[in-house]
Amino acid sequence: MGKTAFIFPGQGAQYIGMGKDFYEQFTVSREMFELAEKAAGLDVASLCFEENERIHITEYTQIAMLATEVAILKAIEEKGYRPDVTAGLSLGEYGALAAAGIMSPENIFRIVRKRGIYMQEAVPRGGAMTAVLGLPADIIEKTCEKIEGSVSIANYNCPGQIVITGEAEAVEKAASQLLTEGAKRCIPLNVSGPFHSPLLAGAGEKLSEELRDVEVHDIKVSYLSNVTGDYVTAKEQVKSLLVRQVSSSVKWQQSVERMLEDGVDTFIEIGPGKTLSGFIRKISKDVKAVNIEKIDDLERI
Incomplete structure (x- = not known):
């Protein structure tokens, strides 16, 4: 029997209203938005659900996307579903950390809020x-x-x-x-800076300070890093890889190919959009790739 991977998209797929149906119908999802608000010091629900321009600015996009992804993830987990493997593209790697149980949602929200700010501040002109x-x-x-x-x-x-x-x-x-x-x-691309470039190494250095005292739990679910395109085998590697990820290439295709080698045949994209599902279909036509961004999607799957 094949394996199932939970995968999480990065910024760029955000839109007003994302995650709202989960917020309204799942207590655990609403609790995740409230936890994100507390950890980030922002009204994350309003950021996601009410018309505004901030949702497309990196320092706000990242916490909005992650809160939505983790809120949906927790609803899926409440239904009894667990992945064999997890990975995410860029920001989405933090959704994978949540799915793998490597860090608490509270710490992940706090770190990603800082990550968004540091990346926005580090963006060079031109x-x-x-x-x-x-x-x-x-x-x-x-x-x-x-x-x-x-x-x-x-x-x-x-x-x-x-x-x-x-x-x-x-x-x-x-x-x-x-x-x-x-x-x-x-x-x-219509982006606010040269992300995943050596030009953003300074943001990674600041993130390293934020990560210093964060507790990293044992890896209970297999998890892949953007930096290596391979499995992270020891919890001691997690922080340094997250620091490097800010200014390193995102090896998404390599990550998917590694999961395919390991017997993954079902990919469930959790969060806004179907970007990753589209990439996976171009990497392999022999696997199933579906997304969950609405309650209807969860019920259908």
């Missing part, structure tokens, strides 16, 4: 990100290495879709060169 479609990773890696300035791979999403990040001029030059090398398209 940063950019661009999605590159239709080229193998090795060509993109070699091209980035040749470009003057800071440009590197932010996300290995799936075959034919990789995101580059760094200084705007360097990213633009790399994109132009990649088009001549056969890229189908290079699409600039």
